Amino acid sequence: MRRWQGRTNEPLMWALFGGGGMLAVFTMPVLIIAFGLLVPFGGFGGADGTYERMHALLTHPLVSLLVFLALGLVLWHCCHRTFHALHDLKLHPPEIVRSAIYGIAMLTPAIGYSLSLAA
Amino acid sequence: MTESSHGHPGAGASAADGVQPVGATAEQPEPRPRRDGAAAGPEAGGTITLQVLRYRPDREDAPYLQDFEVPWRTETSVLDALTWVKDNLEPSLTFRWSCRMAICGSCGFMLNGEPKLGCESFVRDYAPGPLRIEPLANHAVERDLVVDLEPFMASLRAVQPYVISDDRHPVPEPGNRQTPEQMVAYGQYSQCINCMLCYAACPQVGLATDFLGPAAVTLAVRYNKDSRDHGADSRLPILDNEGGIWPCTFVGACSTVCPKGVDPAAAIQQAKGATAQAWAAEFILPHRGEGR
Numbered sequence: 003m004r005r006w007q008g009r010t011n012e013p014l015m016w017a018l019f020g021g022g023g024m025l026a027v028f029t030m031p032v033l034i035i036a037f038g039l040l041v042p043f044g045g046f047g048g049a050d051g052t053y054e055r056m057h058a059l060l061t062h063p064l065v066s067l068l069v070f071l072a073l074g075l076v077l078w079h080c081c082h083r084t085f086h087a088l089h090d091l092k093l094h095p096p097e098i099v100r101s102a103i104y105g106i107a108m109l110t111p112a113i114g115y116s117l118s119l120a121a
Numbered sequence: 122m123t124e125s126s127h128g129h130p131g132a133g134a135s136a137a138d139g140v141q142p143v144g145a146t147a148e149q150p151e152p153r154p155r156r157d158g159a160a161a162g163p164e165a166g167g168t169i170t171l172q173v174l175r176y177r178p179d180r181e182d183a184p185y186l187q188d189f190e191v192p193w194r195t196e197t198s199v200l201d202a203l204t205w206v207k208d209n210l211e212p213s214l215t216f217r218w219s220c221r222m223a224i225c226g227s228c229g230f231m232l233n234g235e236p237k238l239g240c241e242s243f244v245r246d247y248a249p250g251p252l253r254i255e256p257l258a259n260h261a262v263e264r265d266l267v268v269d270l271e272p273f274m275a276s277l278r279a280v281q282p283y284v285i286s287d288d289r290h291p292v293p294e295p296g297n298r299q300t301p302e303q304m305v306a307y308g309q310y311s312q313c314i315n316c317m318l319c320y321a322a323c324p325q326v327g328l329a330t331d332f333l334g335p336a337a338v339t340l341a342v343r344y345n346k347d348s349r350d351h352g353a354d355s356r357l358p359i360l361d362n363e364g365g366i367w368p369c370t371f372v373g374a375c376s377t378v379c380p381k382g383v384d385p386a387a388a389i390q391q392a393k394g395a396t397a398q399a400w401a402a403e404f405i406l407p408h409r410g411e412g413r
Binding site: 016 | 324328329358361362363364365367370393394396397399400401403404407
């Protein structure tokens with residue numbers, strides 16, 4: 003890795019941000035249609051047992067990993083945007099705030115995945 | 122050198138150096154047939170109040186707005202109106218201009234708070250007024266409507282805006298040729314006239330003073346995408362820098378105000394993507410580019 007004065011880790015931060023944004027715009031409409039319309043209105047053939055079926059699917063370690071990776075990526079997008087919005091608002095918070103904001107994006111999926119494995 | 126180096130042929134010459142008399146244009150508001158056919162009617166002419174920001178550091182401590190009543194008709198541009206003021210009312214009014222046809226990039230002003238070229242903005246679109254004319258936002262004002270170009274020029278110089286050849290693979294005879302497809306890759310970005318409207322529109326230019334800015338990043342991308350150029354590696358440290366491309370948050374105001382349809386916001390997004398790719402490549406191949 004080459005070094006130069008002022009080199010940032012922004013390429014990584016921004017790539018994750020971009021990935022999260024892409025994922026969000028592609029999955030959000032699907033999620034809304036699936037869980038906002040089709041499931042409650044019986045699009046998948048009756049809502050009975052939906053919870054049990056989703057629970058069984060989501061507690062599978064591999065499915066759970068993918069879901070929480072996706073959550074982490076979208077949360078990263080949200081947190082990256084939030085941090086830059088602080089700059090737009092001419093706020094320059096100390097480094098701990100930056101760590102806390104990005105920490106939310108990293109810890110939330112990690113904790114969630116642990117809980118789903120324990121479930 | 123490049124398009125960047127002669128983007129401002131009239132930039133150094135203030136209006137005081139040589140003013141074309143165009144006052145006659147505005148002094149005879151007799152109706153003439155409109156070429157665009159739009160809104161032709163009795164109000165295609167009249168007078169308008171220009172509220173021009175004045176600042177003469179040798180005389181005043183602070184800038185202020187000065188009102189001028191200016192006659193106009195259908196084809197009177199804002200630049201014409203300012204020139205009429207200079208010729209007829211206030212000879213000390215200072216502003217930059219040169220070509221009067223939206224190619225030199227000298228006459229950028231804030232018109233009612235929006236960055237515009239004075240030569241291609243028409244008074245008729247601001248009637249009945251008043252029309253507020255101020256120097257480009259986010260720039261230090263030197264005098265009246267003239268702003269300090271030096272930070273912008275430094276950004277342009279920083280991105281090495283010229284074709285950098287590959288010494289190890291000299292161009293074979295008969296020369297550095299390019300297919301039309303290869304030209305399309307950067308063609309749009311080469312249309313920049315360095316008018317700095319994008320700098321006046323960009324909120325991040327105002328917030329992060331070391332930001333390279335839309336036009337300079339666009340110029341870097343323009344050369345990085347040129348098939349004849351081999352300078353992407355040496356431009357990377359300029360772009361991937363705290364003051365390089367990263368202050369941009371993709372607001373997109375630069376592309377909205379660009380008078381040449383250059384789309385700097387897209388160029389910056391492409392620079393971000395390319396920089397992330399370069400970062401990943403160096404992460405996987407840690408010694409990549411070290412020998413240069």
